Amino acid sequence: MPGPFCKLADPAAYRATWDLTQDAHFREVFLDFFRTQYPTLLKFAVQAAIARGADPSEAQARADHCQTEFFHRLDRYAADPARHGPTTILTIDHWRDGLLREHGFADPFIDLKSRENAAATKILPEVCRAIDALEEPAQVRAIIEGVFAGNIFDMGSDATARRFGERGPDFFATRAKIPPRPWLIDDFDALARRWLTRPYRKAVIFVDNAGSDYLLGILPLARWLARHGGRGGGPIPVVLAGNQLPTLNDMTAADMRAGWPVVLEAEPSLRDLPISIVSTGTSEPLIDLASVSDELNAAADDADLVILEGMGRGIESNLHARFTCDALNIAMLKFPAVAQWLGGQMYDVVCRFR
Numbered sequence: 001m002p003g004p005f006c007k008l009a010d011p012a013a014y015r016a017t018w019d020l021t022q023d024a025h026f027r028e029v030f031l032d033f034f035r036t037q038y039p040t041l042l043k044f045a046v047q048a049a050i051a052r053g054a055d056p057s058e059a060q061a062r063a064d065h066c067q068t069e070f071f072h073r074l075d076r077y078a079a080d081p082a083r084h085g086p087t088t089i090l091t092i093d094h095w096r097d098g099l100l101r102e103h104g105f106a107d108p109f110i111d112l113k114s115r116e117n118a119a120a121t122k123i124l125p126e127v128c129r130a131i132d133a134l135e136e137p138a139q140v141r142a143i144i145e146g147v148f149a150g151n152i153f154d155m156g157s158d159a160t161a162r163r164f165g166e167r168g169p170d171f172f173a174t175r176a177k178i179p180p181r182p183w184l185i186d187d188f189d190a191l192a193r194r195w196l197t198r199p200y201r202k203a204v205i206f207v208d209n210a211g212s213d214y215l216l217g218i219l220p221l222a223r224w225l226a227r228h229g230g231r232g233g234g235p236i237p238v239v240l241a242g243n244q245l246p247t248l249n250d251m252t253a254a255d256m257r258a259g260w261p262v263v264l265e266a267e268p269s270l271r272d273l274p275i276s277i278v279s280t281g282t283s284e285p286l287i288d289l290a291s292v293s294d295e296l297n298a299a300a301d302d303a304d305l306v307i308l309e310g311m312g313r314g315i316e317s318n319l320h321a322r323f324t325c326d327a328l329n330i331a332m333l334k335f336p337a338v339a340q341w342l343g344g345q346m347y348d349v350v351c352r353f354r
């Protein structure tokens with residue numbers, strides 16, 4: 001039975017994200033965002049369907065119908081929010097992805113994810129060698145900056161989707177342009193102090209997007225923690241937690257499992273590390289930790305480090321979540337209203353460590 005994430009400090013008081021019914025400003029911002037995003041999503045959905053043998057005009061008609069239904073649902077909510085009760089970004093994610101699935105578009109970005117995964121896999125060894133060549137304290141800075149840079153590949157952000165719809169992001173160019181410290185939220189010194197002194201038992205990483213995000217940000221982080229997190233006491237287990245079903249360009253647990261042999265072939269140093277993959281049981285770009293899979297809870301039970309990566313999992317939800325162990329919220333901001341909410345700008349970065 002799905003239940004609250006076992007590392008939540010106070011499951012009864014936990015709220016994943018805020019209620020748009022009570023917040024006219026963000027309601028307008030997000031309704032506009034979801035409306036603007038849908039045509040892009042459906043364009044990719046139709047392309048993916050055609051690539052799998054669907055008739056082009058049939059697939060387009062299905063997409064048009066899907067969009068009409070989604071927009072009607074948004075209109076009904078916008079016309080009378082109070083009647084709908086509590087409604088969050090997660091609720092609208094359910095509407096959006098539920099309708100896509102109903103209309104036969106289960107994974108609109110499947111081909112884009114594959115293309116970006118293949119491109120990033122080729123660069124993974126270079127990224128790992130560059131980290132290994134550094135002194136240990138500098139390695140921590142490099143892996144954190146690598147997570148920021150990888151996180152720019154995000155089809156859930158209008159700004160980055162338009163930038164990267166046709167051509168993948170350049171990981172190295174993005175990393176070179178990360179804002180100087182102090183970052184918008186900057187607990188890096190506390191993180192480095194903790195990571196470089198005392199051992200961890202086990203880490204759980206909530207994974208966000210495919211491509212550079214997973215392969216060049218998260219895998220080097222997981223590799224470093226598995227190797228160094230035990231502080232001389234040997235490798236520690238690292239659990240990669242991915243969505244159950246596809247949403248936007250997020251990595252699912254199934255995507256990670258299917259790609260694992262290719263990753264090991266590209267970067268054999270990962271082969272002997274205790275890195276495992278679980279499904280969160282959830283299927284949204286944000287994560288509601290009030291209800292996650294037994295598989296995740298069993299794997300996380302003895303963890304003492306939780307990492308929530310990406311704007312959806314780490315900022316729009318769970319920025320204020322409290323855990324019974326160390327926790328890191330890490331992301332690059334790719335949505336103007338969210339950047340503004342935190343008093344920052346587009347492409348600012350957040351490293352919250354508690």
Ligand code: MG
Nearest residue numbers: 208209250285
């Ligand atoms: Mg994502």
